[in-house]
Amino acid sequence: MRRLYSLLIILTFLAVQFALLPIGLVFAALDPTLEPNELVEKMIPYQIITFALGAIIVIVIGNLHKNKNRIELGKQSDPLLTTVWIIGGVVLAYLSQIVASLINISILGNPVESENTMEIVDMIFSSPFMVLVVVLFGPIIEEYVFRRAIFAEIFELFKANSRTQKVIAFLIAGLVSGLIFAVAHADFTHILVYLSMSYVFSFLYVMSGRLLVPIIVHILMNGIVVLIQTVFRDYLEQAAELQDQLNTILTTFFM
Template sequence: MKRHYWYILLTYVIMLFSGLVGYRLLLLLGVDRGQVIGYWNIISFAVGLTVVLLLLRKDRGDFDLRGTPASPSTAAGWAIGGIFLAFLAQIIAANIEIQLFGIKPGSENTQRIMDIVKVTPLMIFVVSIAGPILEEIVFRKIIFGTIYKRTNFVLAALISSVIFAVVHQDPSHILLYSAMGFTFAFLYVKTKRIIVPIIAHLSMNTLVIVIQYVYRDDIERLMKDAEQLQSIIGGNFL
């Protein structure tokens, strides 16, 4: 692995755990307790993204994956199509979780994020832009790319996607996040351009966050109605 990739991974890890100090620092500075998490995430992700992009300047014109990168027009097509592929992967994984494992729909990670966004709207920057860019650089370009060079797509995608899922701290939905990781890895290999899964990822996150933010009350009502209906149907078969 390239030396600056290790620095990028270190930056990402420090960023993830920086809240242990950052939250206390903001509290000492008088920031409202309810907004501490949101504001520190904004600060840490902004700094982390800046550092990572500066480190990636060494990769200018250097493609990690073997093969010829897709043309700009082809890459654009896959980036747009990748949004639908990611949603399709989510739907399939969610149905498997529900039907085979009895896992309720809805992500605790998404719920936590939406609670923070509600209090600190600027957190949308982290969810829609900084987060997806950093995740694709770390999990696809570096972790997946490094393993892929030495093994094959399935093994590289499996390892990087499971790590990607674990980092989201939502154990019941590891399958769902792993499915997304596989989709983004496929887009990366198909086009040999990391910008493609980045665009698909940030577009998907932006759509989800906007829908959740604008229609949150309606979604919560529909979820409750669905749970009640499931209870009624289940009761009739007992």
């Protein structure tokens, strides 16, 4: 029965992702002269409503079933330890993101900035209410889907009679859910970053026994990224210009 609820959560996620397609087709049919960016702006209010409904639905579905998974049936952290996991989780998430980004840029040669992130930031500038989707509704839906409905269900398929078995189950479940997480964001040049974040969120879920922990960490992570990319965007651009100038000077002297 629990798997049925997990399936419903995944179907809700898919419905949220594709709900805007018919709306976009209607707008395009009514006004064929619409530019792509104009079409995106017109659809933003519908996207906010869709994600808000999706978040409510997954929360309701997620709390309907009483047959909890092995993670949530285990020992759950108390309020104090939960707070520690949240704070430590943000630090751990940023450290893993930095390491993954360095490998992604220096070794794999992928671009610094994520196209997915830039597109989201542009939508926030077009409609500040998009912050609700990025910082609140999105993380709630994604954690119910990728941690509760996918990671936990795959984790359940493996025996966990020893520490080794638990680690193997975690690595496999984390890899599968992480790859799906990356594909869902349609940003394949930063798949390593998404995979690392998925492992961190899954780790926090397993260690705390509470889905609330990765949800709050995910919300805080997205909130900090949005804050940096919007409020401090000018400073980032100035820093990038200074870095380019410094690279030019160093190249001139050491070539």
